[in-house]
Amino acid sequence: MKLRWPHNVNFSAPETEELFGTRNLYLTPEEGISIGVWHLLPNSLIADSKGRNDEYWENAMRNSGRPIILYLHGNSGSRAGPHRKELYQILQELDSHVLCLDYRGYADSTQVAPTETGVVSDARALYKYIRRIVGNTGNTKIFVWGHSLGTGVASHMVADLCVEGDSPAALILESPFTNIGEEVKNHMLSAIYRYLPGFDYIFVRPLEKNDIAFQSDRHIAKIDIPIAIFHAIDDPVVPFALGVKLFRIAGRSRGTLAKPVYFKRFGEGFAHKFICRSPDLPNLVKQFQNCTTSDTWPCVGFDNFNIEIE
Secondary structure (H helix, E strand, O other), rough: OOOOOOOOOOOOHHHHOOOOOEEEEEEEOOOOOOEEEEEEEOHHHHHHHOOOOOOHHHHHHOOOOOOEEEOOOOOOOOOOHHHHHHHHHHHHHHOEEEEEOOOOOEEEOOOOOOOOHHHHHHHHHHHHHHHHHHHHEEEOEEEEEEEEEHHHHHHHHHHHHHHHHHOOOEEEOOOOOHHHHHHHHHHHHHHHOOOOOOOOHHHHHHHOOOOOOOOHHHHHOOOOOEEEEEOEEEEEEEEHHHHHHHHHHHHHOOOOOOOOOOEEOOOOOOOOOOOHHOOOOOHHHHHHHHHHHOOOOOOOOOOOOOOOOO
16 A cells, blocks of 8 residues: 655644644554654643643643544545544544554555554554553543544454453444445445456455455454444445444444444535534534543434434
8 A cells, every 4th residue: 555645744743734732753563663643632732732842742641631532544645634634623622632643554654565463553552652651540531533444443453452451431433344345345446346256256355365354343243332433324435334234233243231332424415534524523522522431321412322224
């Protein structure tokens, strides 16, 4: 993949991307691999951050009491993608920290071919960094947010964390799919090929063989924390039906003690990338954060857990 779009981004100077209260850093998930990360402060802390060193930023995460959102982006572009920057700014306005990364093979991270194992390792490195700073007392809530391909990364990582007893507060899946095989079958670019003999053998089976399976429909059964799923009905990249299918799988496959899964459908006009432009989104995120903090359900504004979504 090795994707560097948009071009001419100075990742070390996020302010040139109109991202203020943002620092650039690098983490090392394993020997020989470096990943680029941005840390965006909540709006209320930006004014005091000018000229401060890394210790200030880490203390801000540890002591501010604001939510921390670990954002995992989709397949195209980098952490500087325009719609991603729009979302970061909304989350800053909600007074949350945002930490986002570029997987190996992307942007200013080490240029090697990404695999599922590799990108999940990258995401875990950022999670471990956050957890090392804030600890595990529950005073600071960590939310994992994945978009598109990032939902596959997020589901895999969070499933592992839940099994290990180190789960975040909640998981948000924006425009998710069930597994990469079904996504390929349902993608608009495969429409003319999907009914040909041998389609699965040629296009789908090699994905798992080459460590690109992203089986969220399997991983989600292990996730017992609250989940919010956002999907637009006119998504041309990941069909709305796949988000609904994942929601239904989660509803029947998770244990009886698992926290609820909530679904929010977005109407036409938001497509694959622009749920960030919905006027409903800020309140939905705030409601979800508040629900997970107070353990009060249901969350206002979401579709009911038991409804049939057409």
